[in-house]
Amino acid sequence: MHENNQRPSGLEGVISLGARRRQPFYLSLLAAAAPFIILAATSAFAIYVLTMLAAGRSDWVNILTGALAALAIPVIAFALLLAGARRTHPFTLSLAVMVFAASFSIAILSALRVPVSYLGFLLTMPSSIFFVTIGNVAMVRRLRRSVALLAFPGASAVVDAAKWKLPVIEPYEVSQQYRRILIDPVTHHSPEWSAQLAKMYLRGMEIEAWPSYLELTLGKVDLAAFDLADISYSPSQILYYRLKRALDICGVLLLALPASLLCGLIWIYIRILDGGPSMFVQERRGYAGTTFRLYKFRTMYKGPHAGSTVEGDSRVIPGCHILRQLRLDELPQLLNILRGDMSFIGPRPVSVAVAEALEARIPLYVNRQILVPGLTGWAQVSQGYAETADEEVEKLAYDLYYLKNVSLDLDIIILFRTVKTVLLRIGAR
Template identity: 60%
Template sequence: MSQTRQSQNGLQAVIDLGARRRAHNNVLLIKAALPATISAALLAFAIYVLVMVSADRVDWHNILPVGLVVAMVPAIAVSLLVIASRRNHPFSMAVAVTVFALSFAISILAATRIPVSFVGIALTIPSTLLCVTLANLAMARSLSRRACLLDFPGAAAVAQKLDGRVQVVSPEEIGPDIRRVLIDPAFHHSAEWAPVLARLYTRGLEMEAWPRYLETYAGRVDIDSFELADVSYSPSQIFYYRFKRVVDLVGVLVLAVPVLVVGGLLWLYIRLVDGGPSFFIQERRGYGGGTFRLYKFRTMYKNADGASTSANDSRVLPGCHLVRQLRLDELPQLINIARGEMSFIGPRPVSVAIAEALEARIPQYINRSILLPGLTGWAQVSHGYAETQDEEIEKLSYDLYYLKHVSFDLDVIISVRTIKTLLLRKGAR
């Protein structure tokens, strides 16, 4: 027996005696990111070559090496993401690693003295950023699938909330493919379970309370348990929210000319179809519980009742169903954004009457007024139009999630999903 042990050296002997070998996530992450990475490399190479061809360049001994180096940028960026193990800020991290990889690639090209087109390289950046972001999101999804729920009374109900995607297991059933163990903060934080959790932790498994995992998975908070005292902002979140005002003003300036043209045509059309006024002005609940006058184009006949809008509503002016679907009736709210009464992204402002009714019904509703209301928001792209008070309360869970997790990355996701909603013409009535 002693000879057998002496013949084995290092940690392999310890593993043979019963220790476990930790599973590596790198292969899984690379596999998840591979489609987006390959797409980014092919696009970068093709874009650079096309730019050179359009410029009548024929020095292929220079063009092809630069194209290959540019195609390596996404691979370098994704490799850095794998090493960094940061999935919380997919777009910010994609920007950071792409800038680093691009700088590294340009340094290599400069050292070789190969003539390059910086315009061609610059044109590859948007597709590279998009694909690297998608790769990061794909890696995050692959890791979220490698989770299990540690058994406790009520675990079956929690697994149902997670759509059955997380298996309920005992400590002995946790296999090498699991990376994250979801625990119940009330049941498992006890003297009885402390040694078990310690053993799981030493195996390299991440411990996470299932309510937090569910919040991230669903993109909404539990309203009943939400407390402002539990909200903790990072310095980057605080800085970004202060900087949002600058983003809003720049956005208003950029959109001013096209909005004036489209808005002018809409204003004229409404007056021709149904006379004036062309604007609909309503008091809405704003920042800090105050009120402000929200501007919209009037898309219904004059003197229409104030009931909730339904699909194919007969009160809508001819041709204005499309205007509502494309959200063109919201264009005058750039005035509210310029005044500082609204932001491009934030909780959607509701009428004063609805706000008062909901604040009387559920105290948490006032918390959505802590942030500036927005032209679009997380609740809008996640839930859509609300007809009843119950649906408004359901949307509140998304607004509070945004309040808790406000960030540049979340705003990017909201912007992309808003554009997708507009293109598909979903949600508006």
Template identity: 60%
Template sequence: MLLPRSPTSGLDAVIGQGARRKTHHYGELLTSALPGMLSASLCAALIYCLVMMSAGRTDWHNILPVAVVLAVIPVIAVSLLVVAGRRSHPFTLALAVTVFATCFSISVIAATRIPVSFLGMGLSLPTTLLGVTVANLAMARSLTRRVGLLDFPGAPDIARRLDGKVPIVTPDTIGPGIRRILIDPQFHHGGSWGPVLTRLYLRGFEIESWPSYLEGYSGRVDIASFDLADVAYSPSQIIYYRAKRLIDIVGVLVLAVPALILGGLLWLYIRIVDGGPSLFIQPRRGYGGEEFRLYKFRTMVKNADGASTAQNDARVLPGCHIVRQLRIDELPQLINILKGEMSFIGPRPVSVPIAEALEARLPQYVNRSILLPGLTGWAQVSHGYAETEDEEITKLSYDLFYLKHVSFDLDVIIAVRTVRTLLLRSGAR
């Protein structure tokens, strides 16, 4: 039987009968991305104009149209990111859409037959990519505010672990700003909750278990529940990890000359201050549980005991505190990387006695040896220096997170955080 005709018609009438209007949050996403997008547009156009001026070009009727097209590239890229709605690989996705937008823009310029400078365009692309990446990360952060935790007996404790940033909701009190619903994998998988979750899914909400969200939020895994059988790698992760060896070799070759110069000066300084040897060689636990000889510059007095390094440790040689803070003493590990014993990024190798003690205490500790150890790593930039076994176990939760989520994007984040740590001279003792 048809319902009586209402004053409204079409889908507005359907909504009046109880249907729900979906919200895509495009406005909020664009607002959060605006600073990065506008900065990239302005810098790209400005760089191109400066390159043209330095070349003595004065044909502004040709220069300005190209500058405008370069300024539009970040707008196209960010628009594609907004529509895509995926934030799991911020750097890779930003690179892909920027390349697409650039190729499209170049084809448009070529069709107009305007003379362009490919040097100027090339110099503007790094700032474009940086701006689009910053915009994508800003959109990702804005999406994290669109989460609600479905009520269950343990919900208050989980909300506290999420720093109180995720509200507790019920199926009837989900606000219009909520996009993702966190559920408890045990409590909400009962028979009575099945229809409720189905209706939430059909209403357009994303459904995720709170342990999965908490893992991504904190950047660490629950060691007690970790199981290698639950780890699943995408084809892109597998391809990237296979390519890491080539990246490591190229990185060593690029850094070889400055490392030899700086390392040679430090080697000479240590011999003058405290005599030889200048290198410190220690067995470390490496890939597959095998031992390897890790190389470092010796920054402590000879025959120093093996106790953990403390703040302002008196055993450190004069002038070597800053060497340790800037991690210059780690330069000889480029040899370990070249030999294939280490990678630039991976779980930081620990000494054999510490590894044996922790493996005896915690069976899951051996899992960190599945990947090549690294010069820096997720645990290193997230937790820092570990003085005790308990702190090493805390770092294990970050290493296992890296084991599960290893990717180009995560390595980029680790590299950026490492540079920031070096600049702030924090974490080292």
């Protein structure tokens, strides 16, 4: 009787009888995003106060109330993102929760009849959206640390393919420190494993087949298992791709003036150093198997040239190395985009000869033609330039991933990576 009185009561008692204590998973995500929460909140507060002071306002009670509401917007947005803990759509999801949080905060202030500045709130949004998005990406990256692979005979090959430390665990090692458990679709989809998987599911763990997880994390498909019939597009993906042509035209028009000035200077520079023509035209494989004339600035001396460019290549016109590194030699392709031959983002077009050779080698290569080719693309920023047929096949895995997952978020990631590549001069010679 005395022993029973010493037994822990409540939930601690349940844990003492064999229940598990959950790890503070959300605290881990919060720690990853905390610096960006602070930056977003403080910048919003400061921008709102400065906007009010610039307008000549001196009613500090209303100013501080509005500033605190502006501060609360990114905090509310982070709370919503933390609750969702989604790995996909980090940009559009961040924008959506920011709009909701801003609408909620302004509605509360309006209901309380607190005078606010809509301009002040508007000016706080860019920095808040930026820091909220970066914080969301930090949380997405932290999610990788809570993943484990359930042991099976081929687990070592999966770990090698993952290219990072992916823990392999036995069923008795499964604990709440892992949010997502990866399983083998062949080994673990069997009667003898059903009870174990059911227990994990009831504990609140997410169960996912390792091929789909690796595809999403590595950003490329398994060519041996790829099938167009397995692709399914959401209405938002279909709508976005329909709008891409209009976005391409708007982008070209915005860049028209500075690009024209740069193109004129480059054209004159090449003419002075090596005469004409300044442009290089090549037939490339385009949409639906068609061919089109791709335009680039000629950066090599006139004459027959063969082979890939190497570091310090003497065939390159002096000063044109920097054009190649900054991709300024590809500015004339804005004309290709305006004509509809290309898009800003899509599979990078290859020469007709290369396309024919690769289509004969791997039938899946024709699937690149389903989308309009791009000035930059997922394979380009993930793999870089391909110098061999094997590297082109490797890039195909990234191109088909883009075909499968085309979206505004993925295009934004490609644009950011393209800017990083150009600024750091990665891959160009």
